[in-house]
Amino acid sequence: MTTQPTIRPTLIRTVILVVVVIALFVVLQTNPTLLGDEQITNTTALVVAVLGVIATIRFAIRIFVLRRIRYEITKDRVQRRFSLFFKTQSRGVPFDRVRSHELTQNRVQKLMGFGTIALNQGLGGLKLENVQNPHEVYRAISKLSDRA
Amino acid sequence: MAVRSIGSVLAGLVDAVFRPHRFVAVQTNTYSTSRLAALRQMADLSVIYLTNLAAYALPLTLAGIGVRTSAAVPAAFAGLVGGYVPNPAPLWRLLVGFGQNSLFITIATVVTLVTYHVGVVLTRNSRGLLQSMHTVVYTTSAYLAAIFSGVWFLTTNEGVAAAREFVRALQAKFVYAIIDFLGADVGLPSGRPGEITVSTFSTTGQWVLVLLVVSAVYYFLSLYFGARINHQMGRSSAVLAVLAVFLSPILYVAGSVILATTTIP
Numbered sequence: 511m512t513t514q515p516t517i518r519p520t521l522i523r524t525v526i527l528v529v530v531v532i533a534l535f536v537v538l539q540t541n542p543t544l545l546g547d548e549q550i551t552n553t554t555a556l557v558v559a560v561l562g563v564i565a566t567i568r569f570a571i572r573i574f575v576l577r578r579i580r581y582e583i584t585k586d587r588v589q590r591r592f593s594l595f596f597k598t599q600s601r602g603v604p605f606d607r608v609r610s611h612e613l614t615q616n617r618v619q620k621l622m623g624f625g626t627i628a629l630n631q632g633l634g635g636l637k638l639e640n641v642q643n644p645h646e647v648y649r650a651i652s653k654l655s656d657r658a
Numbered sequence: 659m660a661v662r663s664i665g666s667v668l669a670g671l672v673d674a675v676f677r678p679h680r681f682v683a684v685q686t687n688t689y690s691t692s693r694l695a696a697l698r699q700m701a702d703l704s705v706i707y708l709t710n711l712a713a714y715a716l717p718l719t720l721a722g723i724g725v726r727t728s729a730a731v732p733a734a735f736a737g738l739v740g741g742y743v744p745n746p747a748p749l750w751r752l753l754v755g756f757g758q759n760s761l762f763i764t765i766a767t768v769v770t771l772v773t774y775h776v777g778v779v780l781t782r783n784s785r786g787l788l789q790s791m792h793t794v795v796y797t798t799s800a801y802l803a804a805i806f807s808g809v810w811f812l813t814t815n816e817g818v819a820a821a822r823e824f825v826r827a828l829q830a831k832f833v834y835a836i837i838d839f840l841g842a843d844v845g846l847p848s849g850r851p852g853e854i855t856v857s858t859f860s861t862t863g864q865w866v867l868v869l870l871v872v873s874a875v876y877y878f879l880s881l882y883f884g885a886r887i888n889h890q891m892g893r894s895s896a897v898l899a900v901l902a903v904f905l906s907p908i909l910y911v912a913g914s915v916i917l918a919t920t921t922i923p
Contacts (some may be wrong), residue, residue, distance in 0.1 A: 549858065549864075552864070553859065553867050556864065557875075560872055562866055567676060568677065571676060604798065
């Protein structure tokens with residue numbers, strides 16, 4: 511079984527952030543004395559813009575990274591692969607070394623149909639984030655680790 | 659080896675700007691298993707802090723900030739280095755300047771560590787002093803150093819007078835707000851500021867102000883991430899821990915005012 515993390519939540523957060531930042535920036539620029547003085551309002555607008563750009567780049571990096579991750583579940587192990595520019599970074603846990611496994615979904619994750627699966631939490635284990643169809647993936651992992 | 663060092667410095671810079679939660683996160687699952695290991699890790703963190711402190715204070719010192727040409731060379735120092743340098747006076751002045759440039763940020767770091775860890779302990783979520791030290795060392799090395807650098811730039815450069823006066827007026831207003839709240843009969847040497855009137859900021863001055871605000875946002879945000887990740891605290895507890903640091907300047911000024919107005923019989 512091979513699955514890819516979903517970028518939907520990060521994409522939604524990015525869109526919300528861009529909309530909010532642009533709205534704040536426009537409000538500050540069109541109301542120059544909103545914070546008492548034109549200079550202060552203008553400087554605040556710049557602060558909002560800088561933080562907004564940084565956060566947008568950060569989300570863009572996250573989307574870029576998520577698109578290059580693959581989660582592989584074989585009969586022997588769970589593997590997380592990250593590929594970038596012909597270089598692959600791989601981290602895995604064999605099922606006979608799995609001591610604990612956990613699926614977590616907060617309200618937003620449940621609504622959007624994804625979750626986080628953690629293996630060997632606190633023991634230098636593996637975390638699979640933004641897993642699509644998390645219950646199906648978790649069932650497969652549980653079955654295989656119980657068998658091992 | 660050099661390539662890997664440059665790579666890790668670049669990775670650190672990227673994390674400091676785009677992933678502050680990773681920048682302050684402890685990379686090991688358990689921080690120490692014995693007192694000796696804890697001492698070793700404390701020493702490692704101190705080396706990291708001192709290296710970053712040197713990176714901050716050395717350029718300031720070499721630019722002449724904090725270096726007093728009138729500083730007299732102590733005889734003991736002259737005796738110690740006399741055999742190695744022909745004239746110990748410039749070296750002594752550089753060392754004194756370095757010490758002065760390091761002093762304020764070191765005091766601010768200690769205050770941050772104490773207030774942060776007290777905040778963490780009071781919320782009963784502490785996983786240890788080392789976790790707080792790790793958070794504070796990385797936070798102050800990056801973001802507090804940026805704030806101090808911005809303030810130094812405003813203080814020592816031409817063409818940013820409006821921004822400099824604005825920051826000074828804000829600081830004075832803050833101090834006098836506490837003095838008035840305590841009803842104390844003290845004042846600053848520069849006197850009580852009037853209404854803050856903002857003349858036109860130069861482009862450089864405006865961008866330095868933006869840097870100061872953005873660095874302050876990162877400073878508190880990274881302390882919050884440190885509390886959430888390194889101490890595994892919940893959201894509200896982490897906010898309380900950061901609030902303790904946020905309130906520390908108020909406590910510092912209030913304490914100074916009370917000390918200044920209290921006469922010991």
